[in-house]
Amino acid sequence: xxxxxxxxxxxxxxxxxxxxxxxxxxxxxxxxxxxxxxxxxxxxxxxxxxxxxxxxxxxxxxxxxxxxxxxxxxxxxxxxxxxxxxxxxxxxxxxxxxxxxxxxxxxxxxxxxxxxxxxxxxxxxxxxxxxxxxxxxxxxxxxxxxxxxxxxxxxxxxxxxxxxxxxxxxxxxxxxxxxxxxxxxxxxxxxxxxxxxxxxxxxxxxxxxxxxxxxxxxxxxxxxxxxxxxxxxxxxxxxxxxxxxxxxxxxxxxxxxxxxxxxxxxxxxxxxxxxxxxxxxxxxxxxxxxxxxxxxxxxxxxxxxxxxxxxxxxxxxxxxxxxxxxxxxxxxxxxxxxxxxxxxxxxxxxxxxxxxxxxxxxxxxxxxxxxxxxxxxxxxxxxxxxxxxxxxxxxxxxxxxxxxxxxxxxxxxxxxxxxxxxxxxxxxxx
Numbered sequence: 513x514x515x516x517x518x519x520x521x522x523x524x525x526x527x528x529x530x531x532x533x534x535x536x537x538x539x540x541x542x543x544x545x546x547x548x549x550x551x552x553x554x555x556x557x558x559x560x561x562x563x564x565x566x567x568x569x570x571x572x573x574x575x576x577x578x579x580x581x582x583x584x585x586x587x588x589x590x591x592x593x594x595x596x597x598x599x600x601x602x603x604x605x606x607x608x609x610x611x612x613x614x615x616x617x618x619x620x621x622x623x624x625x626x627x628x629x630x631x632x633x634x635x636x637x638x639x640x641x642x643x644x645x646x647x648x649x650x651x652x653x654x655x656x657x658x659x660x661x662x663x664x665x666x667x668x669x670x671x672x673x674x675x676x677x678x679x680x681x682x683x684x685x686x687x688x689x690x691x692x693x694x695x696x697x698x699x700x701x702x703x704x705x706x707x708x709x710x711x712x713x714x715x716x717x718x719x720x721x722x723x724x725x726x727x728x729x730x731x732x733x734x735x736x737x738x739x740x741x742x743x744x745x746x747x748x749x750x751x752x753x754x755x756x757x758x759x760x761x762x763x764x765x766x767x768x769x770x771x772x773x774x775x776x777x778x779x780x781x782x783x784x785x786x787x788x789x790x791x792x793x794x795x796x797x798x799x800x801x802x803x804x805x806x807x808x809x810x811x812x813x814x815x816x817x818x819x820x821x822x823x824x825x826x827x828x829x830x831x832x833x834x835x836x837x838x839x840x841x842x843x844x845x846x847x848x849x850x851x852x853x854x855x856x857x858x859x860x861x862x863x864x865x866x867x868x869x870x871x872x873x874x875x876x877x878x879x880x881x882x883x884x885x886x887x888x889x890x891x892x893x894x895x896x897x898x899x900x901x902x903x904x905x906x907x908x909x910x911x912x913x914x915x916x917x918x919x920x921x922x923x924x925x926x927x928x929x930x931x932x933x934x935x936x937x938x939x940x941x942x
Contacts, residue, residue, distance in 0.1 A: 535672030583640030584872025604703030611696030663801025751919030
């Protein structure tokens, strides 16, 4: 694999560090929700508590479509660099507000409203961060390096989530009452440092070349959205991306509730348990990225998706026969390792969109996949689980896996068509 130039190494380091910081702040609340929902919401019965947990989880995704349009417009008109500096700054602000927010006991419903608004704003920011980082790396490298380096972005976002669990565990042990506030202040501080550091990034060569060649004025949002030519790629990218919210919620939130209700885990014990699960997910992402240097990414996704479908069909039996937290741990590992949505094919999917419009179209598809699947999953797990149990919930998972696989096969067919065309042109030229 060809080595990176010095300025690329510096840029990629800033991208990865920024992705780590952004997702540390984003997931700090998600992983500590078992504690923080009791701080910012009134105490209720277990069923209502499940609805509150579903709402706080899904609130992160409500403003993502708007964030996709805003940051897509900025990224496609003014460059990739500016957007990922802005997103880190927004995340720092939200973390500071959450850390300083009084509890429900002190200010009542105001605490719940402000916290939800901060979570929505964090979701608004995160869509620009992740797609911006992926686009920056994709446009700065060529295959197969782009497959590995975009996987590194996903790895560092997952590592940020894992570190959020670690910090949460440490501060809860040190001070069970207000330790979480220190964790959020810490997240806000490091996000500010990351935002300042990212101002040193260079713009991507592909974006600069496209803007130079076209010499066009800034395009309107309507001109950046999918055209008739790219609509199918847009819908299939949405289908590919729809898997992660479901398996993430299933593993961390739904099974986390089982640990509390059936095995008597405390909030701190659930967070500590999930710390190891999150670490395994991060290692799986890194392994898939390395594998893509040798094996075409779509082949990896097809095999993994097929195995995940078989695993999902067995889930009701596995969970019903689980008799210890170790069994749940193994089920969670299976969900995260086999369910890892798009890695290592991020670069391949992004290249399916035109350079000017890529940021917007990919961000909108990503945001819609998250909000639709998350709302169906989080509330579906509560309502369907109440009446149909694990068998009903698994139906969601199987359906989304089938959509995921169908979308992958669309891109696979498209790639085969491109390869055949290139081979034909090569033969004719000789």
